[in-house]
Amino acid sequence: MAVWVGFLAEPYWSGHWDELFGGVGGVGGVGGVGGNVSSSVSGRIEGGSSVHRLVLYVRVTLAGGVLALACWGVLRRRAAGFTERSLLVLTFVPFLGFGMQSYGGEMALRVFMFALPGACVLGALAVFPRVGADRARLGPVAALLAGLALMSGFLVARWGNETFERVRPGEVAAMEYVYAHDQPTVRVLWMSNDPIDNVTPAMPWGARDMERVRYEPTLAPRDPVLVGSLVTALRQAGPHSCLMVGRGQSVYLTLDSGYDEHWQERLRRSLDQRAELRRVFGNDDAALYELMRQPSGPVAEPAPGPAGPLVTWTPWSVVGAVALMLLLAVGVLLLQLPVDQVVEPGCSPRSSSASCRRRRSP
Structure with a gap:
């Protein structure tokens, strides 16, 4: 520890x-x-x-x-x-x-x-x-x-909470589509009631390609007809970005934040009617949208970072490492001592009392 x-x-x-x-x-x-x-x-x-x-x-x-x-x-x-x-x-x-x-x-x-x-x-x-x-x-x-x-x-x-915690096959299929089109990277915008604090989506995310797929929360509109903010968020996200509307996240918004029960269906109809958007994937559980005209600019390359845990070494780190090795060495030496050489509290190594002899006996 x-x-x-x-x-x-x-x-x-x-x-x-x-x-x-x-x-x-x-x-x-x-x-x-x-x-x-x-x-x-x-x-x-x-x-x-x-x-x-x-x-x-x-x-x-x-x-x-x-x-x-x-x-x-x-x-x-x-x-x-x-x-x-x-x-x-x-x-x-x-x-x-x-x-x-x-x-x-x-x-x-x-x-x-x-x-x-x-x-x-x-x-x-x-x-x-x-x-x-x-x-x-x-x-x-x-x-x-x-x-x-x-x-x-x-x-x-x-x-x-099973209605939004369970994984639906349609949402898995939508994420498989994302993984199949994540070269070099892709941004997936998902609906959140609070993009600052609520940053964990209720969808099957992060199964693989973590260095290529970037998940960004965007504010879910209370009124599913007003989707202009979602179009703006897609433009600001840059090229090779998509918007995911999933059943699990929609049910979560309904249960946790009081969104309308039929919010997802109405939102998808509004998104389908926007001329700036096109639906690239859809089923009963999830849908993916992207801009008809992608924003200009380069697509970011994956940056996975160094493999393994990152340890910042300081003088105190060296002291702690040396102390750890000394403690391990002392523990190994104690384990190698015979049982009859372990001195019990209150008994000296040369004590000959009957109680101490009984304690030393294996």
């Missing part, structure tokens, strides 16, 4: 300390604890369709229910005379992540996943706080009801 963070992940954290730790010490502002929590929870529920909000509410309810059950487990164990310090640390230390950054609005998901192992154990202890409890007959019933509730909610929380 130290090698990965210190060397291989260095291009990410180098020069981005404010993004990583900008929320430390903040309470209510953007980047602070309050902003990170709101962007990860309530900020993801705002807007969109009622179906999508239902899915998000179910997710929040399930997460809150598991954590509430974990807290109840702590109280029941204390009432039974047990103190679960290690499980408390395992469950609640991940919540310190809210003080660092919002992680693009997904910090709550990371915190919950890291806290889940300890929370599950504490939740189980809430149902069975000790062996041979007085009300042991209610334990299996409570466990059954909790399991049914979690499984039922999981079906909604996991598969509720």
Whole structure:
């Protein structure tokens, strides 16, 4: 882990300390604890369709229910005379992540996943706080009801977004067309409700030719009749550019941002009627458009960059590498020592007490 963070992940954290730790010490502002929590929870529920909000509410309810059950487990164990310090640390230390950054609005998901192992154990202890409890007959019933509730909610929380998360054959065929015509490079414009922050498309992108295909988000018009901005975006993208209208991204805009249910069909009709555009590929799931007259100028050549991880070497990098080699050498030497030469705490190498002899015996 130290090698990965210190060397291989260095291009990410180098020069981005404010993004990583900008929320430390903040309470209510953007980047602070309050902003990170709101962007990860309530900020993801705002807007969109009622179906999508239902899915998000179910997710929040399930997460809150598991954590509430974990807290109840702590109280029941204390009432039974047990103190679960290690499980408390395992469950609640991940919540310190809210003080660092919002992680693009997904910090709550990371915190919950890291806290889940300890929370599950504490939740189980809430149902069975000790062996041979007085009300042991209610334990299996409570466990059954909790399991049914979690499984039922999981079906909604996991598969509720299936309409835009699944990959459709028509969209795959559209991307295959792009890959077949990506010499030397091609720009693919896709619809986004926020081209600044929402830069991950809901389409089968990046399967290959990453050095040749460049994906650029463009603002999806609320009114599917007003497509002039899309034509302008194609002109500004330069030669050998195309606009992709896919079913997955359109459904995402409907569920997450409240676009009209028939937005894609109306948008495609509007694009088909534009004299400046021509549809080069189309099926029920996706369509590709390009300008009839390509803008002037050269097409960019692919620039894949150097192969392998990029490590910036500094004097501290050398110190860390030398320290790592020394630690590995010490570890190898310790592994080669016979078992009877390993000294236990409280025993000297020449101790002859019976307890120390028992500890040294293999």
